[in-house]
Amino acid sequence: MYDLLVLGGGPAGYLAAERAGHAGLSVVLVEKRAIGGVCLNEGCIPSKTLLNSAKIFDYAKHGEKYGVFTEGARIDQKAVVDRKNKVVRNLVAGIKGSLRTCHVTVKDGFGTILGRSGDAFRVQVGEEVLEAARLLVATGSEAVVPPIPGVKEGLAEGYVLTNREILDLLEIPASLVVVGGGVIGLEMASYFNSVGSKVTVVEMLDHIAGPTDLEISALLQKNYERKGVVFRLGAKVTSVSKGAVGFETAGQAETVAADAVLLSIGRRPVSTGFGLESLGVLTERGRIVTDARGRTSVPGVWATGDVNGQWMLAHAAYRESEVAVKDMLGQRDAVRYAAMPSVIYTNPEVGAVGETEETCRAKGLPFRKVVLPMNFSGRYMAENERGDGICKMLFDEAGARVIGCHILGGYASEIVMTAAMMIETEMRVKDIQELVFPHPSVVEVLREAVFQLD
Ligand code: NAI
Numbered sequence: 051m052y053d054l055l056v057l058g059g060g061p062a063g064y065l066a067a068e069r070a071g072h073a074g075l076s077v078v079l080v081e082k083r084a085i086g087g088v089c090l091n092e093g094c095i096p097s098k099t100l101l102n103s104a105k106i107f108d109y110a111k112h113g114e115k116y117g118v119f120t121e122g123a124r125i126d127q128k129a130v131v132d133r134k135n136k137v138v139r140n141l142v143a144g145i146k147g148s149l150r151t152c153h154v155t156v157k158d159g160f161g162t163i164l165g166r167s168g169d170a171f172r173v174q175v176g177e178e179v180l181e182a183a184r185l186l187v188a189t190g191s192e193a194v195v196p197p198i199p200g201v202k203e204g205l206a207e208g209y210v211l212t213n214r215e216i217l218d219l220l221e222i223p224a225s226l227v228v229v230g231g232g233v234i235g236l237e238m239a240s241y242f243n244s245v246g247s248k249v250t251v252v253e254m255l256d257h258i259a260g261p262t263d264l265e266i267s268a269l270l271q272k273n274y275e276r277k278g279v280v281f282r283l284g285a286k287v288t289s290v291s292k293g294a295v296g297f298e299t300a301g302q303a304e305t306v307a308a309d310a311v312l313l314s315i316g317r318r319p320v321s322t323g324f325g326l327e328s329l330g331v332l333t334e335r336g337r338i339v340t341d342a343r344g345r346t347s348v349p350g351v352w353a354t355g356d357v358n359g360q361w362m363l364a365h366a367a368y369r370e371s372e373v374a375v376k377d378m379l380g381q382r383d384a385v386r387y388a389a390m391p392s393v394i395y396t397n398p399e400v401g402a403v404g405e406t407e408e409t410c411r412a413k414g415l416p417f418r419k420v421v422l423p424m425n426f427s428g429r430y431m432a433e434n435e436r437g438d439g440i441c442k443m444l445f446d447e448a449g450a451r452v453i454g455c456h457i458l459g460g461y462a463s464e465i466v467m468t469a470a471m472m473i474e475t476e477m478r479v480k481d482i483q484e485l486v487f488p489h490p491s492v493v494e495v496l497r498e499a500v501f502q503l504d
Contacts, residue, residue: 051170052078054378055182057161057324060087061364062355063188064145066371071152073379078182079154080161080175086142087190089364092214095141097237099134100217101395104244108397115435125245128220163325171329171350184350184378187331187338188371189324191317191356200290201313209292210311213238223247223310227295229287230315231258233394236270238312240396243279250280250306252287252297254315259394263406263442263456265421270400270458273438282306319357335359342384344374352377361390389474393463398439401466404454404473405444416447417454420502422495424459429490434460443469443499451476452500461492468493479503 054070056063059081067079084091103125109116110123149156159175163185166172170181193212195201204210211219213234226242228235231253243249251258258281259267271281282299289296295308319337332339332347337359344352352374355367369385376383394400410417424430424439431437439459446453455469472482479500487494 052076052182054184056186058188059085060190061089062367062371065368066186067154068152069375071154077154080157082160096134096217099137100241103130104241108244165328187353188355189320189357191319194316194318204290212313225307225309227308228312232260234314252282252285256284266456266458319359343377344370389470391466391470398459399462401457401462403466403470418445418449420499426498427492427495430492441495449503465493
């Protein structure tokens, strides 16, 4: 009997397996598809690899702004996808290596929970029945496929795509309609806009980028409109067919041409279809209910990552899994979500952490704010011709501590961590003012912002 069985080999599962194995537990990890899960194989990493190629291509096409002239720049989609596959292969190999180092047994196959017998949870993988004293459910999430006429047929025929298929497209579609202007939609709109598709984003809400600070989402939209992306907001998709997407906006029916359609209207936890019901674990609208230590309603069963429906981000999954493994080992810890950074890897990037003006108002939380153009940073100005990025910092009413930070601009993905540390450690503004930042750097904009508060 193993000490721990981990169901699912994505960021939540493989990290938990590594930590538990490292701590001396005997661990078996069951994965039905590919170690690394969605993040590594068809999400975070492949999309960032593609987006980097697009960024290089954009520089090549628009180098004249920086005094660099390149002629005949072109994108070779197959070479881009080949490189993406190589990056994924290398990273997956790295994870497999580290699982080996941590003495984790890996079983390839679909795991079905059979139930509990005495002290053991029983899980069937192929012909084999595995037994473990503890169970960690890390089965992740899947793309939501709406019951819109034509979607099912489109998926079968290949002109409707999810995050999985779009990353392997070898031909750049002349026109792409992105259904859902959230994180996946915007990152893929960014890529296909750069490489030459005519991109239309159809979004149900009146703004893009979901819970992002509204000033930043409006600026991001403007950036992409300048690049030629068309946004149809407040629009509900009504039909999909080969060549066209039908939608309704303000009571008007419209259609837009679409050689390919990306479905990016959200993801839902995978909590059914693998026998979880046999344990009586409490779920709520499809997500497994957990506490701050990853414990489910059933003793001996933990759930981390997208399946608990909390933040649906790989870095949230890492932290949740670390805490869950500590809990298994009798060590106290708890996940705090107040300083959870989030990033949209568009160009410019969006980095966000903590409260937004909108959440403060909704909670009745008084705040002070400083908004600075990113051009306060010399490095940003040197590298972004006509860049219109901003950095918005929110402080508590007394101006003593940072409670939120929202950035639009290059390196936002890296800068946001500095702000997250300020929030997580409840650093005092006066202590932040005494920090030395490297000059010239884009992160200096945070230093400027805390001095503007005086
Ligand atoms: P999302 O929740 O970010 O965005 C979905 C969007 O679709 C929303 O704006 C919603 O209003 C819209 N929508 C819903 N139904 C619609 C309809 N019928 N017609 C038009 N619009 C509709 O979901 P997304 O982009 O699919 O991403 C899924 C998950 O993947 C997210 O939870 C995210 O955390 C994760 N992810 C994170 C990334 C990152 O951290 N950079 C990158 C990509 C994905």
